[in-house]
Amino acid sequence: MADEVEDSRSHRKSERRRRVLGGRQHRHVVRVTPEEEARLLSLALEYHVSVPKLLVDSALAGGADAAAVNASERKELLVQLFGAHRLLAGIANNVNQIARQANSTSEIPAETNATLAAARRAAERIDELCDQLAGELS
Template identity: 55%
Template sequence: MDEQTPGGRLFARRRRANVSGGRQHRHEVKVTPEEEGMLLRLAEAQHVTIPRLLVESALASETSETPTERKRAMAELFGMHRLLAALSNNVNQIARATNATGELRAELRATLAKVRETAGRIDQAIDEMSTS
């Protein structure tokens, strides 16, 4: 099953990617109205369709992680990486100004606090991925 998606929507795809030859097997599952409501809420929370939710949940018993959860974690890490890159640019600019003038700028404390906060978020995300 190829999970690559066209158009740069890697983290936003609701349906599973097509496979060559199509999917040959079909399973029908009957649920109560309460179960349907729960499935709808779970699928919406994960931004996937109910069939995708059911397949990923059933197959995740071996790996304890669905592809959707893995992609969400990757998206979060990529976001934190971009934030760290922006923060490092700020630190470089502050360091350049400090070296030129010999004065510590007020933004230094706030920028370094943001760096520490982002590093903590990365540590927390890694801990959550390793315990799931």
């Protein structure tokens, strides 16, 4: 149990809630039994959030299961966002190679239009994912 408490404390440091303009004005103190504390710590570790975040998300999202679903959806969105970012980085590398070839030969390679269209699609997908993630966080 001591290891879980220590793991929870160290994990909370990396999973802080985002800052809010003007700070959080209200504070609630909740007293729990040792059994409730154990369950809260277990859930927080399972969902990779702090106990306060678990309590807030649970209350505002309709329960721990709903909070977990929201957390897993955010995690999935982040995975997709990082994947789209890697794709865009690869496309940017292709654009750089096309530019280098065009500068050295004074000819525009045939794949230029397709590469630029792929870059636009990737950027649009990143925008969609950011909008989706922002909606999840609000």
